[in-house]
Amino acid sequence: MFIESEKLAELKKIDLLSYLLQTDPDRLKKISRNTFCIRDHDSLHISNGLWHWQSVGIGGRSALDFLIKVEGFSFKEAVKHLQNLSKDIVWEDIKDHPKPKERNLLFPQKDENDFEAVVYLKRRGIDEELIQNCIQKDLIFQSVFKNIDTGHVYKQVAFVGFDHQKPIPKYINLRGIHNDYKGDSFGSNKAFSFLLQAKNPTNVVHVCEASIDVLSYASLMKLYQKDYETIQRFPVKHR
Structure with a gap:
């Protein structure tokens, strides 16, 4: 045709x-x-x-x-x-059309616990102390969605980005625990992406491609016995 x-x-x-x-x-x-x-x-x-x-x-x-x-x-x-x-x-x-107004963030349903999310992140090499710290700060939680048509239950790790001046959630990145789903919750504003804040004000920012990469980077810093909440650099070994 x-x-x-x-x-x-x-x-x-x-x-x-x-x-x-x-x-x-x-x-x-x-x-x-x-x-x-x-x-x-x-x-x-x-x-x-x-x-x-x-x-x-x-x-x-x-x-x-x-x-x-x-x-x-x-x-x-x-x-x-x-x-x-x-x-x-x-x-x-x-x-x-005028510039579209900011959309309200669609907050996914929280699961009754975060067990599967923790297991998934640990399997990805993320430090467990770091995971628990993020859960306590509401930066990470386990979301659950049930498709009423099929009855299938989908669980994801939700990575939350805050407007820290409010503070209110403005962005949620979802990563499938038992499948390859990757996406943002409807209404997410990427200007407020998932981040780990430094303890003190700094003009240094470490930028990663995805939310889970932020945790991977912080886990590596802990592996090098460095505080991930303090902006530091890795030693560079030249070959």
């Missing part, structure tokens, strides 16, 4: 909310002012032109993405389906 790039670009402009409002509005359930979920996939949230299926760890922008990734359409089937509907679906010009 061949479709002109211009026409494909037009189909990709059809966002999921516009598509469902036109084709199956009863499938939508409003969660908040700007956020919807789908009744048969309640962990699939739609907001600000994007959708994210949290329990599976996939997401996208367009209805085309949704039809392929969630509904199981082939690319050819999805394009044909949208072509038949595209004349009736009207989408807004996002160029004229």
Whole structure:
């Protein structure tokens, strides 16, 4: 099948909310002012032109993405389906939209304990004293999510980033304990990522790629008998 790039670009402009409002509005359930979920996939949230299926760890922008990734359409089937509907679906010009307001952080449900999270982190080589210290400071907890459609229970390590001036949680990174899920809780603000603060003010920052890498780095500092809450540098050995 061949479709002109211009026409494909037009189909990709059809966002999921516009598509469902036109084709199956009863499938939508409003969660908040700007956020919807789908009744048969309640962990699939739609907001600000994007959708994210949290329990599976996939997401996208367009209805085309949704039809392929969630509904199981082939690319050819999805394009044909949208072509038949595209004349009736009207989408807004996002160029004229004001900057979206900050979204409220969706706080995942805390599990009754943190046992599996601790075991997982220790298996990843994280120092146990460091883990317990983070749990006491509410920087880490074990989250749990049950898919009401399948009955499957998913557990993750939740890494919390705070606005320390308030202080309130503004960011939550989730890492699957028994699967490869990686993602951020809906509404997370990356300007407040997970961090381990120094004891005293400093102009030195150690930046890591992921939340668990921060703990790995701190564990290495402890291994070198250094205080991870005090900004220090490793000795460098030249070969």
